[in-house]
Amino acid sequence: MCTNGVNVDQFKMMLEQMDDQVALNRRWTHKLFHKADDNGYETTAAVLKEIQGLMDEARALLTDAQDALDKDASSAPGVTVNLV
Numbered sequence: 001m002c003t004n005g006v007n008v009d010q011f012k013m014m015l016e017q018m019d020d021q022v023a024l025n026r027r028w029t030h031k032l033f034h035k036a037d038d039n040g041y042e043t044t045a046a047v048l049k050e051i052q053g054l055m056d057e058a059r060a061l062l063t064d065a066q067d068a069l070d071k072d073a074s075s076a077p078g079v080t081v082n083l084v
Helices: 008-038 042-074
Strands: none
Touching: 008 042
16 A cells, blocks of 8 residues: 555665564574673673674664554555555
8 A cells, every 4th residue: 555655665675674674683693692701702702792782772663663654654644545
């Protein structure tokens, strides 16, 4: 369905794909954190830990974006086109 020229379902799918990618990158960052931490690379481990927190924040913001998209699409005053 398109609302005001935006395919909302496709937009949601793209946000979900971005979230999946950030989640995957976070898992790898977590693994690297443990590798660095276990082997005495304290500065590297600290930076990787900070990156994990930032990725958690990014995922939360992507969830907020999905919620905002739902609100915007439901209150859009423009034309809605449905597939027949």
